[in-house]
Amino acid sequence: DGGITQSPKYLFRKEGQNVTLSCEQNLNHDAMYWYRQDPGQGLRLIYYSQIVNDFQKGDIAEGYSVSREKKESFPLTVTSAQKNPTAFYLCASSLRGQGIFPYGYTFGSGTRLTVV
């Protein structure tokens, strides 16, 4: 079955440490996205990518980095520069970059990151 897989489900980060969240899709989708969600809040876009080897900053890119070396993969690194990284991180993909009707996004199950 096609889908989008995020790992790990839970991640603990120590102060000053970089951590990488994995996102893999086998839907043959062109575009991939990373969102952050804080408790009781909406989705905030971190980075997105339309094609391999190209990506754009979203609304809250500071303290994060990404790569898109393969169509299937879009890992997110939370760097030590991100001062408040505790949040729920969601990866999504879509067949076309604008989420054009009727496809929308397919979301992964998320990674919950906690600073310890």
Add this chain to the structure above:
Amino acid sequence: QKEVEQNSGPLSVPEGAIASLNCTYSDRGSQSFFWYRQYSGKSPELIMFIYSNGDKEDGRFTAQLNKASQYVSLLIRDSQPSDSATYLCAAPGFQKLVFGTGTRLLVSP
């Protein structure tokens, strides 16, 4: 900058009632809209999309789009406690979907 606005709620309805969730948008050129449901601690899942004026029905769900008034709504008939979740409205922006902040729905038994 396209904007999608939703009342954060919570919207409380008794079991069996009709829940009405609303969303307004700023871009008159928006042609299509998506409704996602997000249970607490889970990721959003697509439940409806609509691209033309009028109604679209899928089981207990009906999406309504009114382009003249720039709002889109989601009606849930015969609401069940299992419908309790946050509902996100989204519209296509440049290279990405623009999401509202979501409306929390609580259905009481």
